[in-house]
Amino acid sequence: MSSPEVRRPSLQRRMALELAVALGALLIGLFVVLDSLIDRELYGRLDHALQDHARAIAVYLENGPDAGELSVLRRLMPEYELPGHADFFEVWGADGSTLFRSASSADRPLQHPPMGGQGPRYYDLDLPDGHAGRGLAMPVLARLGGKPTEVTLAVATERTEADRLERRIHYSLMGGVALALLLAVGIALLAVRRGLRPVLRFGERVARGGASPIPAPSPAPMADAALPRELAPFAAALDDAFARLYATIERERRFSHDVAHELRTPLTEIRASIEASSRRPGDDAARDAAYGTSIAAVERMQRAIDTLLQLARYEAGQDRPATDPLDAAALARRLLASLAPDAAERRVRIDDALPSALWVRSDVGSLERILSNLLRNAIAYAPEGSTIRLGAETSGGGCFLRVDNPAPGLDAADLDQFGERFWRKAPAGGTAAHAGLGLALARALAASLGLALTFELRDGWLAARLGPLPDLSMD
Missing domain, CATH: 3.30.450 (Beta-Lactamase)
Known part of the structure; x- marks a missing residue:
């Protein structure tokens, strides 16, 4: 009721x-x-x-x-x-x-x-x-x-x-005051109605914006030049609230779309391998191949889901970096040591041009994840037998880390796609380690640290530049 x-x-x-x-x-x-x-x-x-x-x-x-x-x-x-x-x-x-x-x-x-x-x-x-x-x-x-x-x-x-x-004067004054009072009430009603007309129009605009369907794009801004000065703070607050709301909805929609996009192919692989194995009962080799394919697909799904969840947390502001003094050169060399087997497998040489120590202020986990992603991509996509350069440069009181690798297969238009989820130069080339989410996560982590992650293509070389990191050696 x-x-x-x-x-x-x-x-x-x-x-x-x-x-x-x-x-x-x-x-x-x-x-x-x-x-x-x-x-x-x-x-x-x-x-x-x-x-x-x-x-x-x-x-x-x-x-x-x-x-x-x-x-x-x-x-x-x-x-x-x-x-x-x-x-x-x-x-x-x-x-x-x-x-x-x-x-x-x-x-x-x-x-x-x-x-x-x-x-x-x-x-x-x-x-x-x-x-x-x-x-x-x-x-x-x-x-x-x-x-x-x-x-x-x-x-x-x-x-x-x-x-x-x-x-006579008394009654004349009384009549004049009564008439003036009636006129004043009428003028007050008219003035209030005209004065509140922008408020009523503003309320209608808010109602239309709040009633927009969820798939609709973000509504037109409430604050405009025609809005009275007194309503401008309310309009700005509503614009901010609607922007956060639509951003949250867009993140959730993107997350759902990305999860569905990323899980579709591995699930298809798992189903195909199981169906192929079921058509060969008693064939141990077919069964083992189906197991291997399924495990690889599950690992790929797990890695993609973990990365998507981490991206969602950083974009929603739920994870905050904790900045501390750290030696970026030592951190990068530990990563190089862990990636040495991958580099040796592809006969890729890494030229370490970092100073002996490079003390900066940042979040260890976030910076390690960004550098790991950049170095893994450079090793995976550089031509076999080529050289990768790792270095640092100082500019304007801040430090920038650089990772340069040959990229003969890239062109300038590809740089605009860097950081988009699930983008790969070769769409069918995704693996469990490279699902097309690494650069998106790296950019989200860099933004959470207040850093810029930029890419430049020059003479066939791709240069990734991260910074500016607060250089403690200059304090």
Whole structure:
């Protein structure tokens, strides 16, 4: 029973939501700031007008002949003497009692400001006519009975128009912010969708690359010039991962193909020899020949399989060389001694031009296997009675080993095939010792050591050059 599909979160929806919330918070904050600034400016103008009126009345109170003579004040500020007008003032004594008020109050008192503070105090109040108002109370000096006396002057004015204007501005700002928020959400959705379009296309490319059938060639690189800079590291990592995956698949495919290729002929030989022996029952010579042919074929299969397995380990990076100081000249001479019988059988002479000691840093087993392969090939394929040269040369702080042998049967085009598995100049000339894998293994071992194994054909001579090996004699 299949499990229900998990609902995965949407990156596009999440980014759009977070962007919309951020823009909404920004617009709301902007609304609060603008509304506060407008209120402050609007009511600041109202307070400034109250302050001007209070100062004008205070000047009269301080310099008038008597506080009870208001005729001059009526002439100067008639707005306070019209019943039903929106402006009011009142003077309180030190004990809070009303000394006199404007005629516009119609004998109804003004509200006192909240307690606290000695200087000018602005406050909101209900006016004598029942409307909402704004007031200012401040201490002044008035001439009462011919002498200066400290009193409190309160002036007030109606704030209905200011409140109405403030509400209109407030609602206008609120509507503008709401519209801007809707536009911002729409723009955020569009921007996120357009911004994530390369990501979606990249995901489709990854899906197509991951869904490619195994026999298909390596997919096109994910990283290209059109990819956004932020996605380039992911694309490079995927390209590297796909490259390693396809390389592994290719190694396994090649290994399977090589094993099948190499085992086909020996198995055919074994089957043919056994069938031939079975048709001659009681023939000991035929049976012994079949045994010999089968054993030789099995040895060839064993050698090929061992070499293929070693190649696969080195190509997969499973075997790492351990480099140590070693005498390459002594190593090469031990190999020459072990190969002396093969050389004598083909009457091949080996010219040893190596120095008495050649100390380098390398892996003993890998270097021995490479040199053994080169020397065996040189002995096996050089013409009988010819001479092979073994030497060394130093260049750029490194040491190069050389194996030169006559190769009249080779041409320049053959060098391109060197190192390919199972390649032989004569396809039918494979033996248990030469299955066409030696140079492939030698090159893989050289690559694992960080060395180059190159071949050059000049004047009928094949020169194999291995290096550069770190020359310890120069340290």
